[in-house]
Amino acid sequence: xxxxxxxxxxxxxxxxxxxxxxxxxxxxxxxxxxxxxxxxxxxxxxxxxxxxxxxxxxxxxxxxxxxxxxxxxxxxxxxxxxxxxxxxxxxxxxxxxxxxxxxxxxxxxxxxxxxxxxxxxxxxxxxxxxxxxxxxxxxxxxxxxxxxxxxxxxxxxxxxxxxxxxxxxxxxxxxxxxxxxxxxxxxxxxxxxxxxxxxxxxxxxxxxxxxxxxxxxxxxxxxxxxxxxxxxxxxxxxxxxxxxxxxxxxxxxxxxxxxxxxxxxxxxxxxxxxxxxxxxxxxxxxxxxxxxxxxxxxxxxxxxxxxxxxxxxxxxxxxxxxxxxxxxxxxxx
Numbered sequence: 001x002x003x004x005x006x007x008x009x010x011x012x013x014x015x016x017x018x019x020x021x022x023x024x025x026x027x028x029x030x031x032x033x034x035x036x037x038x039x040x041x042x043x044x045x046x047x048x049x050x051x052x053x054x055x056x057x058x059x060x061x062x063x064x065x066x067x068x069x070x071x072x073x074x075x076x077x078x079x080x081x082x083x084x085x086x087x088x089x090x091x092x093x094x095x096x097x098x099x100x101x102x103x104x105x106x107x108x109x110x111x112x113x114x115x116x117x118x119x120x121x122x123x124x125x126x127x128x129x130x131x132x133x134x135x136x137x138x139x140x141x142x143x144x145x146x147x148x149x150x151x152x153x154x155x156x157x158x159x160x161x162x163x164x165x166x167x168x169x170x171x172x173x174x175x176x177x178x179x180x181x182x183x184x185x186x187x188x189x190x191x192x193x194x195x196x197x198x199x200x201x202x203x204x205x206x207x208x209x210x211x212x213x214x215x216x217x218x219x220x221x222x223x224x225x226x227x228x229x230x231x232x233x234x235x236x237x238x239x240x241x242x243x244x245x246x247x248x249x250x251x252x253x254x255x256x257x258x259x260x261x262x263x264x265x266x267x268x269x270x271x272x273x274x275x276x277x278x279x280x281x282x283x284x285x286x287x288x289x290x291x292x293x294x295x296x297x298x299x300x301x302x303x304x305x306x307x308x309x310x311x312x313x314x315x316x317x318x319x320x321x322x323x324x325x326x327x328x329x330x331x332x333x
Contacts, residue, residue: 002260004055004195005272007252011052012275014045016282016316017309019120020296021045024305027297030225034301036218041305042237043218049123049239050187050248051255056127057191060134061141069135076131078331084124086332087280091118094284115177120283122177130181130188137185141192149193156186160240168235183240187248194252203257206250213247277320277333278313285315 024038067075092111095118096103111117115125141149160183166172174180217236220243225233236243260268289308296304323329 002265002268003255003258004058005265005268006258006260007051007255008055008275009268009271010255011048011055012278012316013309013313014048014051015120015279016286016313017041017306018045018048019283019286020309020312021301021305023290023295024297024301025221026230028301030230031222034297034299036222037301038296038305039218039221043214043221046214046217046237046239046244047248047251050184050244051252052123053127053130053184053187054191054194054248054252056130057188058195059191060131061138061189061192063142065138072135076134080124080128080131083276083280083332084121084128087124088112088117088121091121091283094118113177115180116174118283120279122174122180123279125177126180126184129178130184133181137188141189146193149189153186153189153193156189157240157245160184160186161242161245164238164240165235165242168232168238171231190249190252194249194256200257201253203254206254206257209246209250210254213243213250217241217243217247271317274317274320274324274333277323278316280333281319281323282312282316285319286312 018041021038021041024034025042028035028038065072088111092103092108096107115122140152144152163183167174220236221230221233223233224235235241238244239248286308289312294304294308296308320333323333
């Protein structure tokens with residue numbers, strides 16, 4: 001299971017790099033050297049959230065998981081619901097730290113109802129709904145022939161991909177968070193299918209698919225952004241875009257194909273226990289550093305983006321490690 005631990009750790013680092021690079025893509029002049037650096041880094045790590053979902057599917061759809069509904073929901077509530085409630089409150093307060101007079105109960109309810117108390121918490125709201133249906137998705141995974149399940153996954157990817165394209169093309173919103181998990185079902189099932197797959201895809205093919213997908217994502221964002229505006233070009237960054245789906249599947253298989261043994265496996269296992277905490281806390285560190293003047297879009301993005309990401313990643317892991325050792329707070333990560 002070391003490869004799943006490694007995938008989780010790499011994915012949280014990729015999330016941090018993505019969030020650092022995002023400001024460069026949004027604020028630097030389109031087509032400038034700094035913009036291309038931010039675009040390259042952003043395109044390189046778009047597999048992060050899909051891999052998180054696939055890791056969850058690989059673990060939770062395991063045929064050896066035979067606990068009752070009550071046991072499953074009790075475990076998931078402790079793992080997701082408690083941190084989600086705690087950090088939703090933290091980030092609502094964080095967002096209004098300079099405007100306490102504008103904080104109202106209606107504002108709190110609206111942000112929670114939208115599943116968007118802060119830009120990164122959407123993932124946990126989506127995951128909460130996905131976990132709600134996981135016991136029933138297990139039945140589908142365990143009792144559907146693998147070939148038929150792959151057909152189902154393919155159909156779900158098509159539907160989710162068309163929905164993503166339509167959302168960007170029409171400028172539509174994300175909709176209610178209770179529906180978000182539906183688009184990520186194919187990734188969830190893929191985690192189970194890829195983990196249990198016996199056939200090995202040749203490594204050169206995986207690398208080629210990954211590299212070409214990254215290049216197509218970066219080029220597509222620029223081309224469409226130049227022709228129709230950056231908001232339309234950002235379609236290629238979507239986790240269900242035509243370029244990110246193959247990127248994510250090839251990334252997951254690359255993690256599986258790599259050998260994780262000895263110190264690497266032990267290190268990945270220890271760090272993987274801190275990934276949720278690092279995910280939850282990293283925006284506060286990033287925004288604090290940006291307020292202090294560390295803004296890659298101001299210049300030198302080629303080196304400043306990975307440097308700032310490394311600092312935030314290390315700091316987030318450190319905070320998660322401290323929280324893990326404190327009574328009560330250890331339940332929030």
